[in-house]
Amino acid sequence: MSPAFPSAPPTLGLLGLFSLLLLLYLPAAQGACNIPPEIPNAKPELNSLTSFPVNSTITYKCNEGFVKIPGKSDSVVCLQSNKWSKLSEFCNRTCNVPPSLRFASLKKQFSKQNYFPVGFTVQYECRPGYKRDNSLPAKLTCLQTSMWSNPSEFCKRKSCSTPPDLLHGQVSVTSDILLGSTITFTCNEGYRLVGAHDSQCILMDKNVVWSDPHPECTEILCHEPPKIAHGGIKETQDSYKYGSSVTYICSEGFSLIGEKSIHCTIKDEQGEWSGTLPECKEEASLLDKRICHQWQKKLLCWSQQQLKNQPQQMLQQLMLQQPMFHQQGRPMLQKLQQPMLQQPMLYQQRPVTLKLQ
Numbered sequence: 001m002s003p004a005f006p007s008a009p010p011t012l013g014l015l016g017l018f019s020l021l022l023l024l025y026l027p028a029a030q031g032a033c034n035i036p037p038e039i040p041n042a043k044p045e046l047n048s049l050t051s052f053p054v055n056s057t058i059t060y061k062c063n064e065g066f067v068k069i070p071g072k073s074d075s076v077v078c079l080q081s082n083k084w085s086k087l088s089e090f091c092n093r094t095c096n097v098p099p100s101l102r103f104a105s106l107k108k109q110f111s112k113q114n115y116f117p118v119g120f121t122v123q124y125e126c127r128p129g130y131k132r133d134n135s136l137p138a139k140l141t142c143l144q145t146s147m148w149s150n151p152s153e154f155c156k157r158k159s160c161s162t163p164p165d166l167l168h169g170q171v172s173v174t175s176d177i178l179l180g181s182t183i184t185f186t187c188n189e190g191y192r193l194v195g196a197h198d199s200q201c202i203l204m205d206k207n208v209v210w211s212d213p214h215p216e217c218t219e220i221l222c223h224e225p226p227k228i229a230h231g232g233i234k235e236t237q238d239s240y241k242y243g244s245s246v247t248y249i250c251s252e253g254f255s256l257i258g259e260k261s262i263h264c265t266i267k268d269e270q271g272e273w274s275g276t277l278p279e280c281k282e283e284a285s286l287l288d289k290r291i292c293h294q295w296q297k298k299l300l301c302w303s304q305q306q307l308k309n310q311p312q313q314m315l316q317q318l319m320l321q322q323p324m325f326h327q328q329g330r331p332m333l334q335k336l337q338q339p340m341l342q343q344p345m346l347y348q349q350r351p352v353t354l355k356l357q
């Protein structure tokens with residue numbers, strides 16, 4: 001019922017409300033920032049954050065086709081004043097990493113770089129095996145299109161030494177004798193190639209050199225010509241070169257059958273005698289005129305020539321002993337042992353004694 005009482009509750013109520021508001025606003029008073037500012041060509045990396053208390057840091061990432069300018073900051077911090085720190089534009093258009101060139105490499109100072117704004121130039125140096133062509137600039141420029149200018153061939157392939165001639169052969173240069181090219185070797189007819197068939201101009205210890213030494217062209221020779229029975233070679237030589245020929249002749253009393261000459265030809269890079277060998281056959285006339293006589297189970301034979309030279313007496317004596325075989329030709333001779341046929345010279349020059357079969 002006292003008038004002081006009714007006024008008291010409202011006072012208390014206001015105080016209570018104020019305390020409540022104070023309690024509610026206390027976190028805000030500790031400080032927070034709004035969403036991070038917009039920066040051209042970049043996006044903040046929020047990582048699903050929704051509140052940004054004082055001292056929190058947000059980093060930006062450049063958009064596709066843009067690269068961070070080296071030395072420029074890419075993050076903002078929420079200050080005590082509940083404001084974000086200042087961040088200036090830090091992304092710019094850039095060319096890609098400069099192209100790798102077959103003949104040149106980027107100078108070291110540019111190799112670690114990834115920011116190449118429009119108008120930027122990068123310098124190259126020649127790779128080993130290439131030499132500088134001073135009439136062309138050894139650099140590329142990042143164009144408005146964010147593309148590099150087209151590289152001219154400012155480093156040219158180095159040249160290997162002029163290959164010397166190949167004795168008894170040819171060196172063929174297909175295109176040129178610059179780095180990467182190949183030369184081929186061939187030998188003249190009658191010569192065999194011993195060694196490499198080609199050689200490349202390659203890089204070795206920063207120099208350009210031929211990969212293989214010149215081969216040798218060695219003369220292709222034939223072996224000694226084959227021997228033939230009852231004959232031989234008219235003129236023997238120390239060696240028989242490709243294309244040379246030899247002529248056979250027969251021993252006295254033998255006739256040559258077939259081609260008298262053979263030629264040194266080439267087969268599979270080896271010397272080979274051509275054709276078939278001639279044969280020396282005992283002259284039929286001589287055989288037919290041979291006269292044999294059986295005597296003490298042996299057969300004595302003379303050629304007509306020998307008979308002429310025999311003293312007439314001796315001949316008569318022989319003829320008396322036994323009936324003499326006047327040889328009519330081959331059938332008779334075939335009865336004789338082989339040795340007689342194989343040694344006709346003896347047979348011809350003096351009486352030969354042969355056992356009858």
Ligand SMILES: *[C@@H]1O[C@H](CO)[C@@H](O)[C@H](O)[C@H]1NC(C)=O
Binds near residue numbers: 031054
């Ligand atoms: C923010 O960082 C500063 C310096 O490190 C420090 O003095 C201050 O108390 C920090 N403030 C908050 C709200 O963490």
Ligand SMILES: *[C@@H]1O[C@H](CO)[C@@H](O)[C@H](O)[C@H]1NC(C)=O
Binds near residue numbers: 089091093118120
């Ligand atoms: C971006 O690159 C262009 C061309 O090099 C330059 O003019 C411009 O100043 C650069 N922008 C910034 C923010 O550095």
